[in-house]
Amino acid sequence: xxxxxxxxxxxxxxxxxxxxxxxxxxxxxxxxxxxxxxxxxxxxxxxxxxxxxxxxxxxxxxxxxxxxxxxxxxxxxxxxxxxxxxxxxxxxxxxxxxxxxxxxxxxxxxxxxxxxxxxxxxxxxxxxxxxxxxxxxxxxxxxxxxxxxxxxxxxxxxxxxxxxxxxxxxxxxxxxxxxxxxxxxxxxxxxxxxxxxxxxxxxxxxxxxxxxxxxxxxxxxxxxxxxxxxxxxxxxxxxxxxxxxxxxxxxxxxxxxxxxxxxxxxxxxxxxxxxxxxxxxxxxxxxxxxxxxxxxxxxxxxxxxxxxxxxxxxxxxxxxxxxxxxxxxxxxxxxxxxxxxxxxxxxxxxxxxxxxxxxxxxxxxxxxxxxxxxxxxxxxxxxxxxxxxxxxxxxxxxxxxxxxxxxxxxxxxxxxxxxxxxxxxxxxxxxxxxxxxxxxxxxxxxxxxxxxxxxxxxxxxxxxxxxxxxxxxxxxxxxxxxxxxxxxxxxxxxxxxxxxxxxxxxxxxxxxxxxxxxxxxxxxxxxxxxxxxxxxxxxxxxxxxxxxxxxxxx
Amino acid sequence: xxxxxxxxxxxxxxxxxxxxxxxxxxxxxxxxxxxxxxxxxxxxxxxxxxxxxxxxxxxxxxxxxxxxxxxxxxxxxxxxxxxxxxxxxxxxxxxxxxxxxxxxxxxxxxxxxxxxxxxxxxxxxxxxxxxxxxxxxxxxxxxxxxxxxxxxxxxxxxxxxxxxxxxxxxxxxxxxxxxxxxxxxxxxxxxxxxxxxxxxxxxxxxxxxxxxxxxxxxxxxxxxxxxxxxxxxxxxxxxxxxxxxxxxxxxxxxxxxxxxxx
Numbered sequence: 153x154x155x156x157x158x159x160x161x162x163x164x165x166x167x168x169x170x171x172x173x174x175x176x177x178x179x180x181x182x183x184x185x186x187x188x189x190x191x192x193x194x195x196x197x198x199x200x201x202x203x204x205x206x207x208x209x210x211x212x213x214x215x216x217x218x219x220x221x222x223x224x225x226x227x228x229x230x231x232x233x234x235x236x237x238x239x240x241x242x243x244x245x246x247x248x249x250x251x252x253x254x255x256x257x258x259x260x261x262x263x264x265x266x267x268x269x270x271x272x273x274x275x276x277x278x279x280x281x282x283x284x285x286x287x288x289x290x291x292x293x294x295x296x297x298x299x300x301x302x303x304x305x306x307x308x309x310x311x312x313x314x315x316x317x318x319x320x321x322x323x324x325x326x327x328x329x330x331x332x333x334x335x336x337x338x339x340x341x342x343x344x345x346x347x348x349x350x351x352x353x354x355x356x357x358x359x360x361x362x363x364x365x366x367x368x369x370x371x372x373x374x375x376x377x378x379x380x381x382x383x384x385x386x387x388x389x390x391x392x393x394x395x396x397x398x399x400x401x402x403x404x405x406x407x408x409x410x411x412x413x414x415x416x417x418x419x420x421x422x423x424x425x426x427x428x429x430x431x432x433x434x435x436x437x438x439x440x441x442x443x444x445x446x447x448x449x450x451x452x453x454x455x456x457x458x459x460x461x462x463x464x465x466x467x468x469x470x471x472x473x474x475x476x477x478x479x480x481x482x483x484x485x486x487x488x489x490x491x492x493x494x495x496x497x498x499x500x501x502x503x504x505x506x507x508x509x510x511x512x513x514x515x516x517x518x519x520x521x522x523x524x525x526x527x528x529x530x531x532x533x534x535x536x537x538x539x540x541x542x543x544x545x546x547x548x549x550x551x552x553x554x555x556x557x558x559x560x561x562x563x564x565x566x567x568x569x570x571x572x573x574x575x576x577x578x579x580x581x582x583x584x585x586x587x588x589x590x591x592x593x594x595x596x597x598x599x600x601x602x603x604x605x606x607x608x609x610x611x612x613x614x615x616x617x618x619x620x621x622x623x624x625x626x627x628x629x630x631x632x633x634x635x636x637x638x639x640x641x642x643x644x645x646x647x648x649x650x651x652x653x654x655x656x657x658x659x660x661x662x663x664x665x666x667x668x669x670x671x672x673x674x675x676x677x678x679x680x681x682x683x684x685x686x687x688x689x690x691x692x693x694x695x696x697x698x699x700x701x702x703x704x705x706x
Numbered sequence: 707x708x709x710x711x712x713x714x715x716x717x718x719x720x721x722x723x724x725x726x727x728x729x730x731x732x733x734x735x736x737x738x739x740x741x742x743x744x745x746x747x748x749x750x751x752x753x754x755x756x757x758x759x760x761x762x763x764x765x766x767x768x769x770x771x772x773x774x775x776x777x778x779x780x781x782x783x784x785x786x787x788x789x790x791x792x793x794x795x796x797x798x799x800x801x802x803x804x805x806x807x808x809x810x811x812x813x814x815x816x817x818x819x820x821x822x823x824x825x826x827x828x829x830x831x832x833x834x835x836x837x838x839x840x841x842x843x844x845x846x847x848x849x850x851x852x853x854x855x856x857x858x859x860x861x862x863x864x865x866x867x868x869x870x871x872x873x874x875x876x877x878x879x880x881x882x883x884x885x886x887x888x889x890x891x892x893x894x895x896x897x898x899x900x901x902x903x904x905x906x907x908x909x910x911x912x913x914x915x916x917x918x919x920x921x922x923x924x925x926x927x928x929x930x931x932x933x934x935x936x937x938x939x940x941x942x943x944x945x946x947x948x949x950x951x952x953x954x955x956x957x958x959x960x961x962x963x964x965x966x967x968x
Contacts, residue, residue: 282772283766287771288767288769288771299961299968302968303921307933311945324930328927331914334914335915338910340905341818343870350911351911352914378878378897379904385813386815448722451769452761452768452774487794568875689758690724
């Protein structure tokens with residue numbers, strides 16, 4: 153829906169301050185950024201991750217004693233969805249060299265590199281191949297490709313943005329491999345935004361010292377996903393794709409090596425046993441847990457499955473308490489609520505403004521700081537804009553982009569966003585957007601080393617499921633880069649590893665052992681996980697589902 | 707009640723679970739012919755979930771970019787057929803809707819390294835492109851407003867750049883193929899053309915090639931190794947003192963004063 157008359161009245165205040173602000177931007181003048189000390193203060197006071205309520209210690213597993221958000225803790229302390237006494241591992245339904253779990257950017261990159269290395273690959277995906285957060289990533293992918301830039305500065309920006317909590321070897325790998333990833337994608341035929349001579353168009357982003365963000369329109373992730381998926385489809389002799397078959401549990405062999413997984417056919421409710429010499433977890437993040445009830449930008453299947461399965465084979469995680477709130481999720485119109493407005497909008501010069509049309513923050517602070525500043529402005533200072541459905545927002549002044557860079561820039565640089573708003577009667581090159589922080593990204597995840605190896609031989613992890621590279625805060629464009637960097641590394645390493653592997657008898661003993669730990673710790677009625685898909689039934693409908701067993705019998 | 711308290715009131719939608727606020731209106735919609743009352747302003751996807759449907763197929767990114775939720779609908783008293791994404795289309799009273807989560811379409815495998823940049827290769831892989839009768843049903847069915855007919859015409863004429871540009875917003879939902887009188891898989895053809903364009907027609911990035919060579923020669927290995935063992939104090943100093951490339955500096959022209967780490 154277009155803005156209401158009341159909202160249009162408020163937009164006039166934004167228009168009133170715009171000429172001065174545009175003049176400022178043209179002179180390369182900015183609202184002052186916060187000092188490191190000021191950042192810390194605003195984070196502690198207003199960022200949902202830094203506040204204490206809704207958190208607790210977990211009682212079992214590799215991270216026993218660590219503190220997590222309630223929604224995460226209860227999944228770490230969950231039981232298997234498989235009745236172990238009925239599961240028969242002796243006759244696998246599928247056998248392969250490498251099993252990739254997850255069909256987003258990391259999983260597909262891993263599958264491609266594993267097949268390059270000569271391995272036969274099965275890729276199991278929860279929904280369709282490509283349904284992932286990768287496809288939703290809009291703004292771009294980082295790599296130090298410019299002459300004024302280098303992996304050194306990519307490292308510095310990344311670890312500074314992560315408040316120096318990042319795992320150093322992973323950051324080093326990311327900075328090192330990033331230009332290689334871009335060259336790989338270019339060779340696969342990805343349509344990057346380029347100048348006429350082929351030079352990559354690059355931009356600033358929150359926390360950048362150099363323009364390092366490469367893009368493809370404002371659907372960079374979708375373009376990456378389309379290209380790598382298309383390439384995987386060209387290799388059907390080496391890569392078999394099993395859609396609507398999420399993994400339910402990992403299988404180990406008697407020596408403790410990873411030996412495959414049990415998949416669940418969502419349509420027939422059968423379980424399949426896959427025997428594999430190596431397994432790559434690329435299951436993505438946990439946005440659909442809706443921590444603290446926040447709206448989220450994630451795809452439908454982002455339910456933390458990989459972390460849960462890894463936990464039961466003894467692979468711990470780091471920084472999982474840290475959730476990234478993207479500062480600019482849509483709050484109006486209703487059908488776009490929770491959708492992400494790429495940081496590129498601010499990179500192109502759009503200011504963030506309060507109800508009076510005034511600036512109150514540097515628009516390109518690291519994301520967590522920016523989020524905290526928006527929450528503070530709305531909640532503490534009461535200067536947010538209330539929508540007709542009771543949601544709170546702040547203005548993101550997109551029309552000034554055209555005034556700075558020339559008419560038509562918004563439409564050219566942000567085509568998908570332009571369409572998404574135009575569809576609902578809002579022209580973002582003429583009217584500002586209304587935004588508020590939205591749950592966006594799982595900063596932490598399972599522990600790996602720079603070759604994407606976990607502590608379990610034959611088990612690898614890449615993409616949002618793994619943690620450490622971003623520390624407690626991720627910079628824009630580093631997630632699209634980490635899925636390619638670590639996806640490629642995991643695939644290549646797994647293809648090498650399988651050559652010397654001799655699998656022993658497969659077992660689910662680790663699950664029984666884990667469930668005993670739950671009982672011993674006094675955890676009653678644990679959740680059953682992976683949860684695979686979120687449930688959006690209303691309380692009213694749920695209350696009327698009176699069946700004892702599914703219709704048709706058990 | 708202050709503004710702050712108002713926003714924390716319990717009666718609010720959480721995550722994607724919709725609620726019917728007090729005093730809000732419902733409207734009737736017909737999901738596969740069956741009537742349900744749903745709150746107005748909801749998307750088709752959230753309205754179906756509000757009605758008690760749980761998606762396995764037909765839901766993906768929920769943000770209008772993955773192509774999992776194409777929906778076909780009609781309105782009472784209107785002969786027209788409409789297409790939209792369930793996550794991006796708002797319900798209207800007396801809408802009759804069904805989802806098409808999958809539509810069969812043949813895809814031909816190819817080797818990008820061998821295919822070359824000529825349109826002939828595309829014509830050879832998809833000869834059915836010449837069965838197009840320019841009926842424009844494909845374009846009418848596209849929920850992304852892609853001019854499908856225009857890019858298919860460009861393919862026929864051998865204008866790969868034009869076809870790549872026009873098809874760029876394609877989310878591969880398959881609705882074009884579902885309505886095609888020539889029975890072709892437009893979205894697979896568009897994908898092929900875009901990869902050929904990116905690989906063979908768009909000029910390659912020379913500065914990137916140079917950087918790849920530098921990395922492979924080991925130029926940055928020592929620098930990165932030093933960084934991984936550097937103290938937080940030293941890293942903080944480097945972080946706070948780093949120069950920022952000016953916003954409006956043309957690409958490839960600005961250089962920092964300190965060039966020892968480039």
